[in-house]
Amino acid sequence: MRGAADVIVVGGGPAGVAAAVELRRNGVERVMLLEREADLGGATRHCSHSPFGMREFGRIYSGPAYARRLAAEAERHGVMVRAGHSVVSLHENARLTVACNGVVSELEAKRIIMATGARESSRAARLLPGDRPVGVLSTGALQAYVALHGLMPFRSPVILGSELVTFSAVLTCLRHGARPVAVVETLPYALARTPASWFPNLAGIPFFRGAELLDIQGRTRVENVRISHGGITRDLACDGVLVTGRFVPEASLFLSSGMGLAQAAQAPAIDQDGRCANPLYFACGNVLRAVETGGWAFREGRAVGAAVARDLAHPIAAPRVAVTFAPPIKLVVPGYVRAEDTARGALGEFQLRFTTRVRGELSLELDGARVWSRRGEFLPERRVLVPMPTGLQAAQRISFCFREG
Numbered sequence: 464m465r466g467a468a469d470v471i472v473v474g475g476g477p478a479g480v481a482a483a484v485e486l487r488r489n490g491v492e493r494v495m496l497l498e499r500e501a502d503l504g505g506a507t508r509h510c511s512h513s514p515f516g517m518r519e520f521g522r523i524y525s526g527p528a529y530a531r532r533l534a535a536e537a538e539r540h541g542v543m544v545r546a547g548h549s550v551v552s553l554h555e556n557a558r559l560t561v562a563c564n565g566v567v568s569e570l571e572a573k574r575i576i577m578a579t580g581a582r583e584s585s586r587a588a589r590l591l592p593g594d595r596p597v598g599v600l601s602t603g604a605l606q607a608y609v610a611l612h613g614l615m616p617f618r619s620p621v622i623l624g625s626e627l628v629t630f631s632a633v634l635t636c637l638r639h640g641a642r643p644v645a646v647v648e649t650l651p652y653a654l655a656r657t658p659a660s661w662f663p664n665l666a667g668i669p670f671f672r673g674a675e676l677l678d679i680q681g682r683t684r685v686e687n688v689r690i691s692h693g694g695i696t697r698d699l700a701c702d703g704v705l706v707t708g709r710f711v712p713e714a715s716l717f718l719s720s721g722m723g724l725a726q727a728a729q730a731p732a733i734d735q736d737g738r739c740a741n742p743l744y745f746a747c748g749n750v751l752r753a754v755e756t757g758g759w760a761f762r763e764g765r766a767v768g769a770a771v772a773r774d775l776a777h778p779i780a781a782p783r784v785a786v787t788f789a790p791p792i793k794l795v796v797p798g799y800v801r802a803e804d805t806a807r808g809a810l811g812e813f814q815l816r817f818t819t820r821v822r823g824e825l826s827l828e829l830d831g832a833r834v835w836s837r838r839g840e841f842l843p844e845r846r847v848l849v850p851m852p853t854g855l856q857a858a859q860r861i862s863f864c865f866r867e868g
């Protein structure tokens with residue numbers, strides 16, 4: 464449908480809802496929110512635990528209660544919510560192909576905001592060895608079983624990983640009648656910060672760091688996981704395996720439409736306002752980089768929503784300058800900077816991730832001159848924030864450098 468809305472937001476998680484509400488608060492008349500599930504809330508709908516919402520709503524919610532608050536906010540601000548609508552392709556000129564109840568149609572707007580989130584990588588993507596029995600799940604799948612069907616699919620799983628979401632998996636098991644046999648991390652350290660990483664030990668669950676997964680065994684169901692830890696081979700009798708974390712952006716729509724994916728991040732390449740290579744498209748939330756908290760995604764959505772409202776009034780045509788970097792830096796968001804007339808973009812900081820644990824000096828150079836640096840230890844999957852310096856938008860070369868030592 465031509466002119467279906469001024470702005471269409473794809474994805475009704477914290478980022479998408481915040482962007483849609485902010486557009487309405489900035490006077491944009493027709494804001495449509497497309498969500499493929501029946502309800503808004505995204506990944507938070509299934510997280511039965513808290514904390515969600517403290518910074519954005521000033522109180523602590525469980526995941527489902529937070530999701531309901533998001534839905535209420537969208538309604539209160541007059542967002543046109545279209546649940547059960549899956550976007551299946553993106554086109555030039557801000558046009559989308561959308562499927563709903565077996566009917567495929569086209570919707571067009573002045574701008575599109577993509578907020579499709581991230582997903583945990585599957586067993587296959589992690590190249591885990593062993594048999595292929597039933598009972599290997601991600602945290603998201605486990606929480607959907609529990610929240611939507613009241614089912615706990617195992618009694619004694621082994622949990623792989625050590626990101627924040629891993630401890631969400633432990634909590635979900637303990638709250639719903641399962642007792643994890645062990646938490647297993649291949650790295651010699653936990654990826655989540657303390658105190659979250661103390662949680663398995665506090666709950667009396669063995670936490671093997673620096674362990675190698677040798678085998679997943681079982682004829683029909685998972686029966687055993689074999690690991691090597693500290694030179695000893697251990698058999699962990701269990702009835703399931705939870706593969707947690709290693710999130711990847713849900714960016715397949717960008718990939719299939721050939722729209723500027725930042726290779727390192729496997730995410731849409733954006734500038735400081737969340738604007739994509741095609742300037743009619745914007746993106747926010749976990750689709751930009753795996754993975755952040757719900758509150759972070761919400762604030763990012765709100766900032767990008769405000770930027771889109773500005774862009775509708777004053778479109779920007781300035782060329783983009785790429786932000787360059789090399790390993791061990793894994794990704795930088797935003798990956799581009801455009802010269803604008805506003806002092807600051809929607810994203811006031813660069814966000815970086817590292818591929819591995821390193822110690823040394825991280826620096827930012829504009830046109831070859833160092834404008835910022837920090838020395839220290841950097842761990843994978845940990846957020847590193849670098850404030851955007853003055854003079855950034857005039858620079859022709861923007862690079863992050865890392866020197867070990």
Ligand SMILES: Cc1cc2nc3c(=O)[nH]c(=O)nc-3n(C[C@H](O)[C@H](O)[C@H](O)COP(=O)(O)OP(=O)(O)OC[C@H]3O[C@@H](n4cnc5c(N)ncnc54)[C@H](O)[C@@H]3O)c2cc1C
Binds near residue numbers: 497761
């Ligand atoms: C198991 C788990 C536990 C967590 N625990 C916490 C916690 O305790 N505290 C915390 O702060 N954060 C937690 N998080 C993180 C938090 O949920 C996310 O950071 C947040 O939901 C990200 O918001 P988002 O809007 O970017 O993406 P999502 O919440 O992932 O929302 C994306 C939405 O886009 C929709 N979508 C995707 N593709 C399409 C399409 N083609 N068409 C239409 N719709 C589409 C999806 O259905 C989804 O609703 C947890 C996450 C997980 C997975």
